[in-house]
Amino acid sequence: MVKTHIPGFPRIGAQRELKFALEDYWHGKSSRNQLVDTAKTLRMQNWNIQAQSGMDFVTVNDFSLYDQVLDHSVLLGSTPERFNDGSCDSFDNYFRMARGRAPSGEPTRACEMTKWFDTNYHYLVPELSPNQRFILNPEKLLAEIAEAQQLGHQVKPVILGPVTYLWLAKCANEEFDRLSLLPALLDSYQGLLKLLARKNIDWVQIDEPALVMELDTRWQEAYREAYQTLSTCGADLKLLLTTYFGALDKNFNLTNYLPVDGFHLDAVRGGDEFIRFSEQLRSDQVLSVGAIDGRNIWKADITSLKEKLATVAQQLGDNFWLSSSCSLLHVPVDLAQESGFDPELYSWLAFAHQKLSEISLLKSTLLNLSPQADTAEQLAANLRDVTARTQSQRVHRIEVKSRVHTLTPEDGERGLAYAERAIQQQNKLQLPAFPTTTIGSFPQTSDIRSARARYRRGELDSSAYNAIMQAEIRDCIERQERYGLDMLVHGEPERNDMVEYFGEQLEGYTTSQLGWVQSYGSRCVKPPIIYGDILRKEAMTVGWSRYAQSLSNKPVKGMLTGPVTMLQWAFVRDDQPRSETCLQIALALRDEVVDLEQAGIAAIQIDEPAIREGLPLKRSEWDFYLQWAVYAFRVSASGVQPDTQIHTHMCYAEFNDIIQAIADMDADVITIETSRSNMELLEVFTNFDYPNEIGPGVYDIHSPNTPTVEQILSLIDKAATQIPVERLWINPDCGLKTRGWDEVATSLINMVAAAKILREQS
Ligand code: GLN
Ligand code: ZN
Numbered sequence: 001m002v003k004t005h006i007p008g009f010p011r012i013g014a015q016r017e018l019k020f021a022l023e024d025y026w027h028g029k030s031s032r033n034q035l036v037d038t039a040k041t042l043r044m045q046n047w048n049i050q051a052q053s054g055m056d057f058v059t060v061n062d063f064s065l066y067d068q069v070l071d072h073s074v075l076l077g078s079t080p081e082r083f084n085d086g087s088c089d090s091f092d093n094y095f096r097m098a099r100g101r102a103p104s105g106e107p108t109r110a111c112e113m114t115k116w117f118d119t120n121y122h123y124l125v126p127e128l129s130p131n132q133r134f135i136l137n138p139e140k141l142l143a144e145i146a147e148a149q150q151l152g153h154q155v156k157p158v159i160l161g162p163v164t165y166l167w168l169a170k171c172a173n174e175e176f177d178r179l180s181l182l183p184a185l186l187d188s189y190q191g192l193l194k195l196l197a198r199k200n201i202d203w204v205q206i207d208e209p210a211l212v213m214e215l216d217t218r219w220q221e222a223y224r225e226a227y228q229t230l231s232t233c234g235a236d237l238k239l240l241l242t243t244y245f246g247a248l249d250k251n252f253n254l255t256n257y258l259p260v261d262g263f264h265l266d267a268v269r270g271g272d273e274f275i276r277f278s279e280q281l282r283s284d285q286v287l288s289v290g291a292i293d294g295r296n297i298w299k300a301d302i303t304s305l306k307e308k309l310a311t312v313a314q315q316l317g318d319n320f321w322l323s324s325s326c327s328l329l330h331v332p333v334d335l336a337q338e339s340g341f342d343p344e345l346y347s348w349l350a351f352a353h354q355k356l357s358e359i360s361l362l363k364s365t366l367l368n369l370s371p372q373a374d375t376a377e378q379l380a381a382n383l384r385d386v387t388a389r390t391q392s393q394r395v396h397r398i399e400v401k402s403r404v405h406t407l408t409p410e411d412g413e414r415g416l417a418y419a420e421r422a423i424q425q426q427n428k429l430q431l432p433a434f435p436t437t438t439i440g441s442f443p444q445t446s447d448i449r450s451a452r453a454r455y456r457r458g459e460l461d462s463s464a465y466n467a468i469m470q471a472e473i474r475d476c477i478e479r480q481e482r483y484g485l486d487m488l489v490h491g492e493p494e495r496n497d498m499v500e501y502f503g504e505q506l507e508g509y510t511t512s513q514l515g516w517v518q519s520y521g522s523r524c525v526k527p528p529i530i531y532g533d534i535l536r537k538e539a540m541t542v543g544w545s546r547y548a549q550s551l552s553n554k555p556v557k558g559m560l561t562g563p564v565t566m567l568q569w570a571f572v573r574d575d576q577p578r579s580e581t582c583l584q585i586a587l588a589l590r591d592e593v594v595d596l597e598q599a600g601i602a603a604i605q606i607d608e609p610a611i612r613e614g615l616p617l618k619r620s621e622w623d624f625y626l627q628w629a630v631y632a633f634r635v636s637a638s639g640v641q642p643d644t645q646i647h648t649h650m651c652y653a654e655f656n657d658i659i660q661a662i663a664d665m666d667a668d669v670i671t672i673e674t675s676r677s678n679m680e681l682l683e684v685f686t687n688f689d690y691p692n693e694i695g696p697g698v699y700d701i702h703s704p705n706t707p708t709v710e711q712i713l714s715l716i717d718k719a720a721t722q723i724p725v726e727r728l729w730i731n732p733d734c735g736l737k738t739r740g741w742d743e744v745a746t747s748l749i750n751m752v753a754a755a756k757i758l759r760e761q762s
Contacts, residue, residue, distance in 0.1 A: 002313065002320050002367060004055050004359050005156055005288070007205065007242055007264065008062035008327025009046045010352050012518045014334045018042055019522040022065065028103060032091060039065060043144065047153050053356035054363070057156035057203065060148045061141050062327060066098040066521045069123035069168060070111065072160045073097075076188055077135030080127045080172060082108055098124060098521055112170070113520055117209060117245050118617050119295070119330055120527075120569075122520035126169035130176040134188040138195055145199055155201055161208035161241070162189050162226050163219065168210075179222050186229045193235035205240045205264070209326075211255055212246035212266070214618050220254050231259040240264055240288060244326035245295075246617055247273045262286035267309075268293045268325040278312045287316060290325035291362060292355050297331055297515070297529060297571045299350045300358045301386040302379055306365045313366050322363050328352040332515035332526075340513045344392065345531065347385040351515070358382075390575065392532070397507075400533035404583045412634035414666065416642040418692050421668060424643035428602055429555055433762060434716070434730050434755040435486040437695065439649050439671055440559045440605060441735035442476050442491035443744060452496060469494050470547055477551045483745065484752040487603060488556045490548035492737065498561045498607060499569045503528035506588055507535040509570070528570045530581060536588035539595045546599040557647060558596040558604035560589055563632040568610035579628035589636035597640045605647035606636055606667070612650070612658060626661040633665050645669065651734050653681035653696070659688045671695035673733040676702075679718040686722040694723050697733030698754070699747055704739075706746040712754040725762065730755045 012018045021038035024030035047058040064071050073079050074094060083093050088105025095102035100110035111124040141157060148155045162185045166178045196204055211223070230239065238261035247270040248255050255263065256277060263281075265274045267289045274289050281287055291309060292300050313320045335351040350358060361382065364375040389395060414421060447468075455465040476491035495501040503509035509528050516524040541558060549556040563586040572581055589606065596604050611633070616625050637646045648667040653674045655662055662670065674681050674696035682696050698715045699707040712730075719728060730751060736744050 001318060002322060002363050003057070003286075003288075004322045004363050005057040005205075006050065006055065006059055006324045006328055006356065006359070007207070007244065007290070007294070008059055008068075008158060008329050009050065010329050010331070010333050010518065011042060011046070011063045012333070012516060012524055013038075013042050013045075014337060014514070016516055016524055018065075019524060022522040026095065026099075026103065035065075039063070040147070043147065044151065047148055047151060049353055050356060051153055053353075054360040055356065056154060058148055058153040059205070060144050060155050060157045062158050062329070063144065065094065067122075067124050069116075069126065069160065069165075070094070070098055071140060072165060073124070073126045075137055075141060075159075075192075076165075076185070077137045078126060078128060078132055080111065081129075115613065118613075118615075119245075120517070120519055120525065120613075121329060123168065126165065127172040128166075128169045128178060128181060129172040130174070130180070132181050132184065134184055136188055136191050136195075138192060142195070142199070145196075145201070149200065155199075156203045156205055156240075157196065157201065158205040158207060158242075159192070161206045161210075162186060162230075163222050164208045164210040166222070167213070167219070179218060182222055182225065186226060189226075189230060190233040190235070193230065193233055193237055193239075197235040197237045201237065203238045203240050203262070205242050206260075207242045207244075209242075209244050211243040211248055211251050212270075212617060214620070215251055215254075220251065223251075223254055223258060227258040227260055238262065240286070242288070244290060245269060247271055248277075249273075249618070252277070256280050260285070262288060262319075262321070264288035264290060264321075264323060266290045266325040268295070270325075272308075275312055278316060281316070281319065283319075286319040286321055287312070288321035288323045290323045292324040292358050293574070294324040294326040294328050294355070295330050296574055297349050297351060298574050299348055299354070299382065299385055299389075300362070302358065302362050302365055302382045303386075305362055309362075309366060322359050322366075324355055324359065328355055330517060331355070332512065332517055334514075337514055338512055341510070344388070344394070345510060348389045348531065349529075395532040395573075395575075397533040397535055400508075400535055400584055400587075403587055404580060407583065407587075407635065412631050412638055414634075414638050414640075414642060414646075418666060418668065421642040421645075422693070425602075425645045425668060428643045429487075429645065431486055431555075432755075432759060433725065434728060434758050436730045436752050436755045437485060437487035437557065437671075438480075438489055438731055438748070439733075439735045440489050440492055440557070440607070441495070441737035442479075442489070442493070443739055443741050444493070444737045445741075448472055448493045452494070469544070473544065473548050474551055477548055477556070479741075479745070480748075481552060481554070483748045484756075485748065486554065488548070488552055488554050489559060490544050490556060492559060492735070494544060499566055500526075500528055502540060502561055502566060503530075503570065505537075505540045506585075507537060508532040508584070509534070525569075530567070530570050530572050532573070534581070534584035534588050536591050540592055542592070542595050542599050545596055545601050549600055555602045558593070558601040560592060560604065560606045560636075562606045562608035562611070562648065563589055563636050564614055564629045565608050565610040568614050579632070582628065582632040583635065586632040586635040590639045593636060593646075594639040597644045602643075603645040603647060603669075604637075604640070605649060606633065607649045608633060608665075609649065609651040611661075612652065612654070615658070622657075626658065626664075630661050630664045633667075637665075637667065647671065649734075653677065653684075655681070655684045659684050659690070663688065663690055663692075667692065669693040669695060669729060671697065671729065671731050673697045674719070675700045675707075675715060675733050679715055679722065682719055682722045690723075693727045693729060695729030695731040696723070698730055698751060699732050701732050701734050701736055701739060704743060706743050707750055709750045709753045709757070712751055713757060716754060716758060720758075725758075
């Protein structure tokens, strides 16, 4: 009989209960017991919904108070030395590792955090040293297993696999070969599996997503060694080797030969690879097919999936399992609590709860299970909804599609080369040497936020709201004039979020009310949903920019979010390539850029903080991605005259891998984050001979400390050794919306003073 399960479930709670419980505990507003109780309730709810939806196993140990990789480091006893100061117990020590502080214990440098593969989830990077010891600490894992078993569930615990664990880790101090730790690590895993074998468990899910990465022969060899060792360790348990986020590609045979009892493959991102894989399966091995998309929010097309899976399901019989492509951690919890979508849109979506039902429906459909009438009805409803989506006028707009299809390479060209544009721009803008500017946002005071909220709730009409926002813009412009900045901004008071603001105004985008997804720890994001062809009905920012420009003789920069970032930070439609959606957004932005120019805006910034994170997991796919991403940016920027200055901004400076693409974007000015690296990260631009203007951030906006003139001068001096001064701009690292006005005033006054000193010197 086909078995169903999921690789993991969201733990944050449908109402973000875990977030609030964690933050209350951290801020001393609630007790440890309250947090522990909330966590327990959430686990119980998560298991119940899995069981009620017909899953044959409930997944255990996918729950975490902060992050599953940190949990795994704790399980292996491989947490960094600096937390062994005995200043608090293990409960608070866990939070110290995660965030550097906890209600008790000395504040300590937290573990580093980085993106979990190509998702927006961030894990805490294990720090390992050459003589690393692993000492099992299975308390949490065993307790959660017992908890689920007491509730009467059939339990499938999940643990992170040894090779992926090493892959994700970094060397604590000195560099060394992390693979040298594999034998010691495997000893620990053997101990762990033996422990689990005594807990009345059949299957353990062992996650090895590193198998979808490009692995060199040493890492491939590590896989062979690891699973050879684990398969002969004598524990009476079955291992489900679980991969996700892509195809195995070159690791196909490697994986196929690993001596485990079952495999889980991502059948969404991995395409049809599972079919070939099923043909090479041993008769005693199972294949769990991840058919329901765990990374997106669209209702699955059960009828087509049935066709796609039927042969494999039939051939494998009992050895065929059904699942989601990956953990459902990456989608919101429950669509049923959304009341803002109209019925049509609602009928196209599925969040985590709904995806469980889809797995079940797919299983019944494949097996023709009784009660048949019920299944038939659900299947018909599913087919009706997915078909409606493919045909809806709201999804398909001929004029948008044909505009994308008639794009030519020239649409991505500015007309003149940078060097010539720069001359025209300077004639128009008349900027001094070392021009000063900011990245766009200014403090979002509680007055601003409350005005936005009241407008949203209908308590303010649009003229009252506009008046408040205009007053904010006027204040912001006056302040910038006083500080002596050369290129001003309007301050973005009207924006809650740089993607949502545009998403709300574009046709084809929508936002959920409670569609939260965990980003890290207690932090959640609510990505907008791109459901249809993107159309700009009317200008989105021109009114605010025109008003701001009317208040000053200095140039005021227009401020937009770029096409790749708009795409990257949303749930994207799955019925056309991402590149196509990106070009649609680029065209909408292009019209906005042209309208801004027409309204007298001489410089326009198109932020692309997400271009780097869009890089595919496999390097072999980078060129293709960068090609369309860069072209989309250029399309958005190229509708204007050569004397209009295009800026872009990126919140990082690790450009080693993509410097060519950044240069190809051909923005007249790029501002980047460099202050924290002491300008070291600028080197890439120097070595590359980056041809256009650069504003390397001269102070860290993440810190409440204000920089002195001397500190700023010393950073600019460093930058000036790397970038010709004629092409150097002076600006902070990023937007200032999270700071207070006092800090902003001091910092910017000092920044302008530093620029003036430099002008006098030169
Ligand atoms: N213009 C935006 C701001 O200043 C840019 C934010 C970002 O790069 N993340 O807030
Ligand atoms: Zn930034």
